[in-house]
Amino acid sequence: MTAQKTAFITGITGQDGALLAAFLLEKGYVVHGLRLYSATDDAQRLSALLPNPSFRLHTGDMTDGGSLRHLITAINPDEIYNLAAQSHVQASFAVPEATANINALGTVRLLDILRDRERPARFYQASSSEMFGNAPAPQNEQTPMHPCNPYGAAKLYAYHMVRIYREAYGLFACNGILFNHESPVRGEEFVTRKITRAVAAVHAGRQDVLTLGNLDARRDWGDARDYVAGMWIMLRHPTPGDYVLATGETHSVRDFVTAAFACTGIMLDWTGSGLEECGIDRATGTPLVRIDPALFRPQELHTLCGDAALARRTFGWTPKTGFEGLVRTMVEADIAQLAG
Ligand code: NAP
Ligand code: G4F
Numbered sequence: 001m002t003a004q005k006t007a008f009i010t011g012i013t014g015q016d017g018a019l020l021a022a023f024l025l026e027k028g029y030v031v032h033g034l035r036l037y038s039a040t041d042d043a044q045r046l047s048a049l050l051p052n053p054s055f056r057l058h059t060g061d062m063t064d065g066g067s068l069r070h071l072i073t074a075i076n077p078d079e080i081y082n083l084a085a086q087s088h089v090q091a092s093f094a095v096p097e098a099t100a101n102i103n104a105l106g107t108v109r110l111l112d113i114l115r116d117r118e119r120p121a122r123f124y125q126a127s128s129s130e131m132f133g134n135a136p137a138p139q140n141e142q143t144p145m146h147p148c149n150p151y152g153a154a155k156l157y158a159y160h161m162v163r164i165y166r167e168a169y170g171l172f173a174c175n176g177i178l179f180n181h182e183s184p185v186r187g188e189e190f191v192t193r194k195i196t197r198a199v200a201a202v203h204a205g206r207q208d209v210l211t212l213g214n215l216d217a218r219r220d221w222g223d224a225r226d227y228v229a230g231m232w233i234m235l236r237h238p239t240p241g242d243y244v245l246a247t248g249e250t251h252s253v254r255d256f257v258t259a260a261f262a263c264t265g266i267m268l269d270w271t272g273s274g275l276e277e278c279g280i281d282r283a284t285g286t287p288l289v290r291i292d293p294a295l296f297r298p299q300e301l302h303t304l305c306g307d308a309a310l311a312r313r314t315f316g317w318t319p320k321t322g323f324e325g326l327v328r329t330m331v332e333a334d335i336a337q338l339a340g
Contacts, residue, residue: 008075008121010034010110011083015186016126020059020228021055027232030054032075034084037061045185046291063105066233069113072121079235082110085155088189089130092151100154107132107158111165111173122235123162123173129220129246131156131177137192137305140244141177148299163242173218176231179246179306182326182332183224191253192221192330195260200334202288203264209288213295214279215254217305222247223321223329227234230317237315246306247319254279257289259324263331292326 007024011017012033021031033046037059049055058075060067062084072080085103086092092099114120121302130152132139147153159175166173186193191212201207222245230245251259254270255259257279261268265283279289311317321329 003252004028004030005049005078006030006032006075007079008032008077008083009081009083010106010293011085012057013045014083014085014087014107015183015224016228016231017081017083018185019047019224020083020231021046021049023225023228023232025049025052025054030056032056032058032071032077034058034060034062034071040326044228050338054327060101062109065113071102072110072113072117074117077121078113079123079124081126081231082107083126085126086151087187089149089151089301090179090297092149092154096150097309099150100157103151103154104157104161108161111161111171111290114171114173115165115169116238117250120171120205122240124231124235124289124326125158125173125175127159127162127163127175127177127242128152128155129177129179129306131159131243132304134302137250137303139304140307141242141310148301149297152301156201159242167242174234174240175242176227176234177242177244177306178227178230179220179222179244179304180221182330184284184330184337186224186330192256193334195253195257196330196334199260199264199331200329200338202261202266203335204338206338209290210257210279211292212253212292213292213297214300215257216252216302217300218250218252218305220246220250220304220306221256221323221326222319223326224319226319230311232305232310233315233317241314243311243314243317244306244308245317245319246308247323248305248307249323250303250305251291251323256327259327261288264335265326315317
């Protein structure tokens, strides 16, 4: 009989934290999660997990090394998944210092605690395709990294520290370089969920117009459930490393909007250009999508399209859900949520 494994997840209240916790509990793990002392609503994404006796929440903060050390000592985890972050790119321009403290130094705090331990846990770091910046697509592990916002720069520092602690101290520490991944529990401020919620609200007659920023930005959007499985598989491989997880397909924000409205039977036509561009309901002529210049970023990352061949070759990871399926799942979930 194999002993029950224990995992510690930072960022447990976020999209990936909640989905990974459910995944690991299903695999028979005891799951401990770090929630921010200021988090107000654990029930939002974790309600189904809270009654599970193998699921425990702890209060702490990635900017407070003492709380992290105390928790890791008490929990003695086999695996740590570092998912906590100030994860909003636009917000990172407004709070660059806080972003660096949480995303960059927070990671070093964890690594340094592990370095001192007799039996260090296997460590997964939530690295990001934002580290590539505007490097030409497709991006893979060999692509030079050149982030174009404070979020990407903080993630790049953490990425290098994971590699350095692996090489210098022999830690089993992996970087998952994940491209955008979404789900019905994606934060409402990210563009996909903002779109699917608006489409559901328009469908229910509760919203007239969706306002967006850059419609030309292209992202490699996958299903978050495929990606949390990839995090776990990565830590199963006998040797640690750095791996891209991506679908290999890229779509514009405009494509996502068009596909999302199509799920409710609304065909959009696009008219105008630049700030005057407008998405119009082909059947009625009603404008449904407009541009708000306030939603543009000081510097944009134009195109992400990942090449996950190394993860496929090394441990057989491939995403199961395609773009259309992801969009439909999110729209249907938001329609169901609105219907109550
Ligand atoms: P998310 O929904 O924004 O979750 C981030 C989590 O971090 C939340 O639980 C948040 O707590 C927590 N957090 C923020 N500041 C903290 C602090 N000071 N101390 C402790 N916890 C803190 O992000 P996600 O989409 O699940 O992404 C998970 C990780 O993967 C993040 O590191 C993100 O940067 C990275 N990533 C995401 C994607 C993607 O497409 N989703 C792609 C590549 C990399 P509150 O909820 O209380 O604020
Ligand atoms: O959904 P987004 O905010 O995600 P972004 O910036 O790609 O970052 C996400 O993915 C990264 C991985 O590549 C993660 F590391 C990061 O933590 C986060 O999860 O924006 C996607 C695109 C951008 O180009 C943005 O300019 O959508 C464009 N966009 C257009 N209108 C908008 C909007 N983004 C948001 N959030 N809101 C809009 O109204």
